[in-house]
Amino acid sequence: MAKVEPFEIGGQLIPPGTRKTIDLPLPPLYTHTSVALPVHVIHGRRPGPTLCVLAAIHGDEINGVEIIRRLLGSRALNRIHGTLLAVPVVNVYGFVQQSRYLPDRRDLNRSFPGSERGSMASRLAHTLMTEVIDKCTHGIDYHTAAAGRTNLPQLRVDLDTHPEALELAKAFAPPIIMDMGTRDGTLREACKDIPMILYESGEALRFDDVCIRAGLRGTLRIMRHLEMLPPQKKSTVSHEPFIANDSEWMRAPQSGIIRSSVPLGSAIQKGQVLGVIADPLGGSEESVVSRRNGVLIGMTKMPLVHEGEALFHVACTSEVKRAARAVNEFHQGYEDP
Numbered sequence: 001m002a003k004v005e006p007f008e009i010g011g012q013l014i015p016p017g018t019r020k021t022i023d024l025p026l027p028p029l030y031t032h033t034s035v036a037l038p039v040h041v042i043h044g045r046r047p048g049p050t051l052c053v054l055a056a057i058h059g060d061e062i063n064g065v066e067i068i069r070r071l072l073g074s075r076a077l078n079r080i081h082g083t084l085l086a087v088p089v090v091n092v093y094g095f096v097q098q099s100r101y102l103p104d105r106r107d108l109n110r111s112f113p114g115s116e117r118g119s120m121a122s123r124l125a126h127t128l129m130t131e132v133i134d135k136c137t138h139g140i141d142y143h144t145a146a147a148g149r150t151n152l153p154q155l156r157v158d159l160d161t162h163p164e165a166l167e168l169a170k171a172f173a174p175p176i177i178m179d180m181g182t183r184d185g186t187l188r189e190a191c192k193d194i195p196m197i198l199y200e201s202g203e204a205l206r207f208d209d210v211c212i213r214a215g216l217r218g219t220l221r222i223m224r225h226l227e228m229l230p231p232q233k234k235s236t237v238s239h240e241p242f243i244a245n246d247s248e249w250m251r252a253p254q255s256g257i258i259r260s261s262v263p264l265g266s267a268i269q270k271g272q273v274l275g276v277i278a279d280p281l282g283g284s285e286e287s288v289v290s291r292r293n294g295v296l297i298g299m300t301k302m303p304l305v306h307e308g309e310a311l312f313h314v315a316c317t318s319e320v321k322r323a324a325r326a327v328n329e330f331h332q333g334y335e336d337p
Helices: 063-072 075-079 092-097 120-131 165-172 209-225 320-333
Strands: 007-009 012-014 018-026 035-043 046-055 081-087 138-143 149-157 176-179 196-202 242-244 247-251 256-260 273-278 285-289 294-300 310-316
Touching (some): 012 018, 018 120, 035 120, 046 209, 063 081, 063 138, 063 209, 149 165, 149 209, 165 209, 176 320, 242 294, 242 320, 273 310
Parallel strands (some): 149 176, 176 242
Antiparallel strands (some): 007 012, 018 035, 149 294, 247 310
């Protein structure tokens, strides 16, 4: 068996077969209060990949925080091969304030790869890239929808850049896999050398137990796929994820109060009415109509909307029945016994 060297992070060495939390220093608050980025390291006795799991890049997206908490408590990690780097709260500043953004109002997920001499967001991005991401072979980034919206559990991958991410995504076993390009400044765009998959599920500042359990099981499945953990004797996957490579938001045709008529995960047909918007006096009503066939993977939770606001997010496909079946089978797999 190959010798496993100590793992170095933050100027500290983690011996094989041990686990430790490392606090990476970040810019302090103007109150002279110190701030640190906590990274929990589990370094196995046997060689293997180095996987990072990250949550709360947006400080109000907390489902991933709970996924990582449960992951770190899993007894399966006692038999780990390789190394797990767990960062449950990346945007420490926003998390404390229950805010998506940093104190400088910047979006951390538009600030990568960052700079040690840039803005607060840029410096945090730089610390994460140099101290965590650059040491990894694979990554999982947990997100939720923005405030006032909710997302169906789904994975987002860029198969043009990382075709190998498809097998990781299938191992995770979400209902929907979105093959999507990346935006400038995002963590996925900055990860040129490693496959970074993004798990979207639920809404901001709310725990969703199905989303959390699916995220935990999916992460453990990926670790088994990478041979970081022993294989399961029996598969727990009851569905085949559906892969979509296009999506579209249906927007509000007028301002007013919306009454949605379709739940998240619904099969959608072109021309279908997704909801009706009326002004508070009831003087006018207008339907929100889907322009595409597909599955509803995201939607607003706010009944008060302005004209042009994004309301319903449809993963577009001509294979609506197959996509809807993947969603239904996924939910059946997570129903309470």
